[in-house]
Amino acid sequence: MTYAPTTLEALTADAAAVMARYPSPRSALLPLLHLTQSVDGYVSPDAIAFCAETLGLTAAEVSAVATFYTQFKRQPNGRYTLGVCVTSLCAIMGGDAIFERLSEYLAVGNDQTTADGLFTLEKIECNAACDYAPVMMVNWEFFDNQTPASAVQVVDDLRAGRPVRPSRGPDQVHTFKEVSRVLAGFEDGHADEGPPAGASSLAGLRLAAPGLAAEEAAPAEPAPDGAPAEPAPEGARAADADDDQGDQNDHGDQKDQGDQNDQGDQTASGKDGGEAK
Numbered sequence: 001m002t003y004a005p006t007t008l009e010a011l012t013a014d015a016a017a018v019m020a021r022y023p024s025p026r027s028a029l030l031p032l033l034h035l036t037q038s039v040d041g042y043v044s045p046d047a048i049a050f051c052a053e054t055l056g057l058t059a060a061e062v063s064a065v066a067t068f069y070t071q072f073k074r075q076p077n078g079r080y081t082l083g084v085c086v087t088s089l090c091a092i093m094g095g096d097a098i099f100e101r102l103s104e105y106l107a108v109g110n111d112q113t114t115a116d117g118l119f120t121l122e123k124i125e126c127n128a129a130c131d132y133a134p135v136m137m138v139n140w141e142f143f144d145n146q147t148p149a150s151a152v153q154v155v156d157d158l159r160a161g162r163p164v165r166p167s168r169g170p171d172q173v174h175t176f177k178e179v180s181r182v183l184a185g186f187e188d189g190h191a192d193e194g195p196p197a198g199a200s201s202l203a204g205l206r207l208a209a210p211g212l213a214a215e216e217a218a219p220a221e222p223a224p225d226g227a228p229a230e231p232a233p234e235g236a237r238a239a240d241a242d243d244d245q246g247d248q249n250d251h252g253d254q255k256d257q258g259d260q261n262d263q264g265d266q267t268a269s270g271k272d273g274g275e276a277k
Contacts (some may be wrong), residue, residue: 001046001053003039008050013037017055018185027057029065033072038181042073070122071140074123078113078120078235079175080158083137084151085127094147095134099123101148105155118159122270132167139179141166144198169194228254 003011014035021027029051034049043066051062066072085091086098092097099110102121106114113120129135132144136151144167157164163172170190174182182188 001049004044007039012052012054013134014184014186015050019055021131021185029055029057029062030069033062033066034180035184037073037077038177038184041177042075042077046180072277076113076117077116077176079177080173081120081122081140082137082151082155082174083122083124084135084139084223085125085129085135085137086123087126089130090127090134095131098134098136098151102151102155105152131203132198138164138166138173139176141169143167166194168196168198195262206236212242220222 005058015028015032018035019025022028032051032054033043033047036050037043039045042249048062048066051057052059054064057160069073082102084095084102086099099121099166100145103109104165106119108119111120111122125136127137127142132142134146136143136146136154138154138158144149153162158173160241165172169221171193172186174190178188198266248249
């Protein structure tokens with residue numbers, strides 16, 4: 001490994017903190033790969049060696065994991081990763097056009113980095129935000145309802161060093177290295193910034209609200225033995241009272257019918273006795 005002594009010391013201390021979260025050291029491999037990306041900007045040969053030595057794995061085992069997940073980069077990544085969703089819905093809503101415009105504007109293809117090291121452009125298979133299609137992500141922060149022009153504007157603002165705020169999440173986009181450290185499990189204090197969900201994502205919940213309200217008004221479940229039952233809402237209690245009254249009426253009708261049958265039996269018996277005489 002060619003890490004500087006101070007860098008290696010900091011990495012080792014952070015790795016120990018990560019490993020302490022898991023019962024088995026090898027379980028810490030994914031966050032350690034993110035951690036090394038936060039230092040090198042990609043999963044470098046030094047990163048592979050560091051993770052293998054720290055976790056007691058072979059370099060082949062570490063490489064197998066690092067090449068499986070697309071969030072781990074095996075070549076120097078840009079300061080900002082531009083991920084354009086090109087899955088069906090985003091594609092037909094304009095995702096393909098956004099990617100083509102950015103590719104032309106930045107003079108790079110898929111999974112390539114600009115010469116100045118600022119941007120890596122990649123196609124994403126679903127950004128999990130179909131209700132805001134077409135969607136672009138910058139270092140995995142959402143930019144909803146994009147157009148080719150708005151995507152270029154995001155690039156221009158980032159290149160100029162202006163703060164750029166995503167549609168949801170933190171107040172501004174952070175660098176690839178900074179976000180990689182967060183993915184390693186180290187908080188940056190920005191988790192509670194910005195809205196957690198947009199109006200389109202919550203539309204289904206609003207439509208379901210009347211049904212949820214009716215469900216909440218249903219009678220309480222029977223309480224366990226020995227525990228007091230929770231009272232049912234007023235409407236439910238009134239319905240229960242009507243049912244009880246109906247049961248009592250039914251019982252009374254059955255009793256009256258039984259008395260009539262008994263009376264009839266007695267009359268028939270008397271008649272039969274008279275004929276026998």
